[in-house]
Amino acid sequence: MPGIDPLAFIIISAAFGTLCAFVLFVLGSGFLRDIKGLAHWGAACITMATAAFLFALRGIVPVLFSSFLPNLLVAVGVVTMHASLTEYGGFKRKTKLLFLILGAAALALAWFTFVQDNYRARVITMSSTLTVLFTACALLIFRLKEKGFAERFTGLAFLATSVVMLARCTAAFLQNSRVRPDTDTSLVHSVYMGTFAFSLVALSLGFMLMVSRAMHMKLEFLATRDQMTGVYRRDAFLALLDQTIAQSRLKRRPMSVLIIDLDNFKEVNDRHGHLTGDQVIIDFSSKVQQLLRRGDAIGRYGGEEFLVLLPDTTQDDAYSVADRIRAMAAEVWSKEVPAYTVSIGVAPLVADYPDSATLIDAADKALYAAKKAGKNHVMLACSQSYGITPS
Numbered sequence: 001m002p003g004i005d006p007l008a009f010i011i012i013s014a015a016f017g018t019l020c021a022f023v024l025f026v027l028g029s030g031f032l033r034d035i036k037g038l039a040h041w042g043a044a045c046i047t048m049a050t051a052a053f054l055f056a057l058r059g060i061v062p063v064l065f066s067s068f069l070p071n072l073l074v075a076v077g078v079v080t081m082h083a084s085l086t087e088y089g090g091f092k093r094k095t096k097l098l099f100l101i102l103g104a105a106a107l108a109l110a111w112f113t114f115v116q117d118n119y120r121a122r123v124i125t126m127s128s129t130l131t132v133l134f135t136a137c138a139l140l141i142f143r144l145k146e147k148g149f150a151e152r153f154t155g156l157a158f159l160a161t162s163v164v165m166l167a168r169c170t171a172a173f174l175q176n177s178r179v180r181p182d183t184d185t186s187l188v189h190s191v192y193m194g195t196f197a198f199s200l201v202a203l204s205l206g207f208m209l210m211v212s213r214a215m216h217m218k219l220e221f222l223a224t225r226d227q228m229t230g231v232y233r234r235d236a237f238l239a240l241l242d243q244t245i246a247q248s249r250l251k252r253r254p255m256s257v258l259i260i261d262l263d264n265f266k267e268v269n270d271r272h273g274h275l276t277g278d279q280v281i282i283d284f285s286s287k288v289q290q291l292l293r294r295g296d297a298i299g300r301y302g303g304e305e306f307l308v309l310l311p312d313t314t315q316d317d318a319y320s321v322a323d324r325i326r327a328m329a330a331e332v333w334s335k336e337v338p339a340y341t342v343s344i345g346v347a348p349l350v351a352d353y354p355d356s357a358t359l360i361d362a363a364d365k366a367l368y369a370a371k372k373a374g375k376n377h378v379m380l381a382c383s384q385s386y387g388i389t390p391s
């Protein structure tokens, strides 16, 4: 298709790439420092923008700088994006295969540029390499645990780019072998160059959306979590409890609450010191977190007092969970943490305890009974059906 100048695409992508890299570096050195992979993504944009500027110098500088080097830089840019996504998602780095692909592409490109000048072979080499690299990036995105609009957008942008690269590769196989870079105005080539420009912008935009979502989630986590243990803070837990009670009543599903208090904690502090006391609290909360199901929640109610929310759980099942927590707390997992025990009160959502205040109060009374019974006990609140039962 005549009239579409690949050079215009190239220059636009170079300018966009530089701007995107600038924004990412500014974000990465500022308040988004906690988000992993920003620096690598910025570096990828710079690499690709440099490639685009070099492409634009075709005919002005030697082929080494206007063809071989920029083609290689584009591939390096995508590998750097892959490294960024690996860091961002906290995945294990598996770079050997990508470097092998990169090395093989560099050798083939060098051969078809300097030894046997073959434009079609260069296009096939580059487009097949980029198809693999862009697909590898898309696969990484689809492996992310939390996927929202931003992740889907970026993943699809990677996939769309790799489809265009594949189309370019296929077209090159069918193309007249006498076509040269300066005479190649085919539709596929124009789309290929346009995609290079557009994907750099779309991918960076997608990545920035992903970063802003990650930051939002982190801020939400920090606002609702207890700093020492990482479990819900009291106010956030109570809000979650109210929400779960409303849902359980609406769906007529059972739910239960546990209130847990570490036994003789003053003595633990007095005997081992406050720091060791803190370690006991951290040890306990991590044990409970390992034991709970997805959908359950634990919150720190007071100093050494915790609340556990068990949706879809009858009083009987809540009792079993509580007793497992009690038994697990008594296990010594680390030499740095002295042995300790807990007492637990269990209360189900029933007509007598219809809201968070009455439910917690009922669980608290059962906890008091557990303490009175000699501690290291689980007690039930629902006296109508179960009575105050020692473990």
Ligand SMILES: Nc1nc2c(ncn2[C@@H]2O[C@H](COP(=O)(O)OP(=O)(O)OP(=O)(O)O)[C@@H](O)[C@H]2O)c(=O)[nH]1
Binding pocket: 261, 262, 263, 264, 265, 266, 267, 269, 273, 274, 275, 276, 277, 278, 281, 302, 303, 304, 371, 375
């Ligand atoms: N190390 C540490 N101690 C805490 C923290 N929060 C509360 N405490 C201490 O926990 C102790 C609670 O003591 P008490 O309320 O008398 O209860 P207890 O000694 O556990 O006795 P029982 O509840 O009857 O088993 C107090 O000494 C608090 O100072 C904390 O974050 N870290």
